[in-house]
Amino acid sequence: xxxxxxxxxxxxxxxxxxxxxxxxxxxxxxxxxxxxxxxxxxxxxxxxxxxxxxxxxxxxxxxxxxxxxxxxxxxxxxxxxxxxxxxxxxxxxxxxxxxxxxxxxxxxxxxxxxxxxxxxxxxxxxxxxxxxxxxxxxxxx
Numbered sequence: 001x002x003x004x005x006x007x008x009x010x011x012x013x014x015x016x017x018x019x020x021x022x023x024x025x026x027x028x029x030x031x032x033x034x035x036x037x038x039x040x041x042x043x044x045x046x047x048x049x050x051x052x053x054x055x056x057x058x059x060x061x062x063x064x065x066x067x068x069x070x071x072x073x074x075x076x077x078x079x080x081x082x083x084x085x086x087x088x089x090x091x092x093x094x095x096x097x098x099x100x101x102x103x104x105x106x107x108x109x110x111x112x113x114x115x116x117x118x119x120x121x122x123x124x125x126x127x128x129x130x131x132x133x134x135x136x137x138x139x140x141x
Contacts, residue, residue: 004056004084005049006091010040013047017054021074026108028072039072046092048075048084055079058088060098068093068101073110085110089117 019036022028039059048056056075062068070093075085093103105119115121 003050004082004087006087007047007049008045008092008095010043010045012049012054013040013045013057014054015040018057018074021057021076022072024077025074028074044068044092044095044097046088048088050079056084056088058085058092060092060101060103062098062101064097064101066101068098068103070103070105086113086117089114093117 015033015037018040019031019033022031022036042061043059044062044064045057045059047054053076056079058070058073060068060070070089073085073089092098103119105114107114111121
């Protein structure tokens with residue numbers, strides 16, 4: 001693994017770099033830079049750095065009491081298969097700020113990685129309400 005440093009919080013994150021990383025994903029390719037910036041401000045984040053270059057990112061959407069939703073786990077393609085994603089998820093979900101939370105995850109891939117980190121599949125768990133609209137909406141939170 002490269003010499004990677006993990007940092008918590010949105011402050012060190014380069015939103016434009018994150019936007020570029022997310023643009024090539026199946027789940028966030030249609031997000032705008034403004035949406036990425038807004039998500040950063042309202043999430044519990046971790047980023048991975050190799051020198052001054054951000055090479056990975058993950059975040060939790062949480063109430064810090066009962067539930068946390070793990071999302072946007074992304075690693076620079078040139079740095080994959082080095083344990084960076086695993087390291088971010090392990091550190092983020094083990095953080096004392098979310099120690100009492102059930103962590104939820106919805107993904108089509110990397111099930112083996114997440115199982116090794118303590119996640120279990122729950123068939124039939126959950127429902128989804130999709131909201132596709134122009135962003136931002138006046139008065140929306």
